[in-house]
Amino acid sequence: MARIVYVNGAWVDETEAKVSVFDRGFLFADAIYEVTAVVGGKLVGYAGHAERLKRSLDSIGIPHPFTDESLLALHREILARNNLTDGAIYLQISRGAEDRDFFYSDDLTPTFVMFTQARPVLDNPKWKTGIAVITMPEGRWANRQIKTVQLLYSSLSKMEAKRQGADDVLFVEDGVITESGSSNAHIITKDGTLVTRALSNALLHGITRASILDVARNAQIKVEERGFTPEEALEAAEVFISSAGAFVMPVVSIDGKAIGDGKPGPMTARLRDLYIEYELAHAI
Structure with missing residues (x-):
């Protein structure tokens, strides 16, 4: 069964998910990511990951494409859409897309992607x-x-x-x-x-x-x-x-x-x- 992933405000089948070839995350690794473990359908250490995400974005000057409330709501929704009980939620936020250049515009819209990975968490051999x-x-x-x-x-x-x-x-x-x-x-x-x-x-x-x-x-x-x-x-x-x-x-x-x-x-x-x-x- 294909996963449902989040891409720039839309929930789509993973086979239909697309990001621009001009995205700076792809061209320059100009992006931040976070990983939150999921056990029993609950988020482990979420507050710390959410705060570090904001610190990382601030450190390289990418605006936050979320509020605290909306970010938590997205985590809960991706769990529900994928029926994830145990595994992890990955999210990645890049500066956005524009024609390739080392210099970038100050008003880019960040690219925001989330996906899940199902795996045993409390039974690691x-x-x-x-x-x-x-x-x-x-x-x-x-x-x-x-x-x-x-x-x-x-x-x-x-x-x-x-x-x-x-x-x-x-x-x-x-x-x-x-x-x-x-x-x-x-x-x-x-x-x-x-x-x-x-x-x-x-x-x-x-x-x-x-x-x-x-x-x-x-x-x-x-x-x-x-x-x-x-x-x-x-x-x-x-x-x-x-x-x-x-x-x-x-x-x-x-x-x-x-x-x-x-x-x-x-x-x-x-x-x-x-x-x-x-x-x-x-x-x-």
């Missing part, structure tokens, strides 16, 4: 096995706190990881891990401290990351926001990544070297349980 990652030099643009569609380097890096038999990458800049290919990165030290890189332009300000730090502190788990090296990650008790799609995903090896005993650790599982419990209680 990788939670049981963990994932393998490789390290690669950081090669993305400097303003990674803005959630733009400039994902080519991440895509190429993930494909290289796949060719090497791994699942994802950890980007390294000036000797320190920034994040993974599409998630924030964390370690658990041998004394039980949760370490994650402090917020800056070097990494996306993850909504899942923020919730994990909150539930960790509420559970009296010590938290340090600082950089850490690949060597420190290899010596850690546990390593995991976090995102709206993966929630809390254990990393069991880096560059072919096992983390601990090479199996998902108990602290990662505990943090995932605490995160899921909190988010499901607040899902809307």
Whole structure:
């Protein structure tokens, strides 16, 4: 059954959806996106995603083509139109379309697209096995706190990881891990401290990351926001990544070297349980 997608104010069959070939999102990656997980027909962490969407649009000067009320209503309607119970809602907003030029008009009408992806969210088989990652030099643009569609380097890096038999990458800049290919990165030290890189332009300000730090502190788990090296990650008790799609995903090896005993650790599982419990209680 084809999905119903939202394109510039219209609900259309996915096979009929069209965007201009002159759209700046297509020509220049001049666009912002967001992803919100759906569990049991409810939106997970929606408020954080909606606020980050507005911050990202403001950061590159794209006007908001929605009100707070209309944006939430669109999320609810796309759930209903597609009978989505578990999965994700993706939205993408570009600056708009006009003839190709590096300069752009100040009065463009943004292109606004939304679609759903159905998939199990609370039954991820990788939670049981963990994932393998490789390290690669950081090669993305400097303003990674803005959630733009400039994902080519991440895509190429993930494909290289796949060719090497791994699942994802950890980007390294000036000797320190920034994040993974599409998630924030964390370690658990041998004394039980949760370490994650402090917020800056070097990494996306993850909504899942923020919730994990909150539930960790509420559970009296010590938290340090600082950089850490690949060597420190290899010596850690546990390593995991976090995102709206993966929630809390254990990393069991880096560059072919096992983390601990090479199996998902108990602290990662505990943090995932605490995160899921909190988010499901607040899902809307």
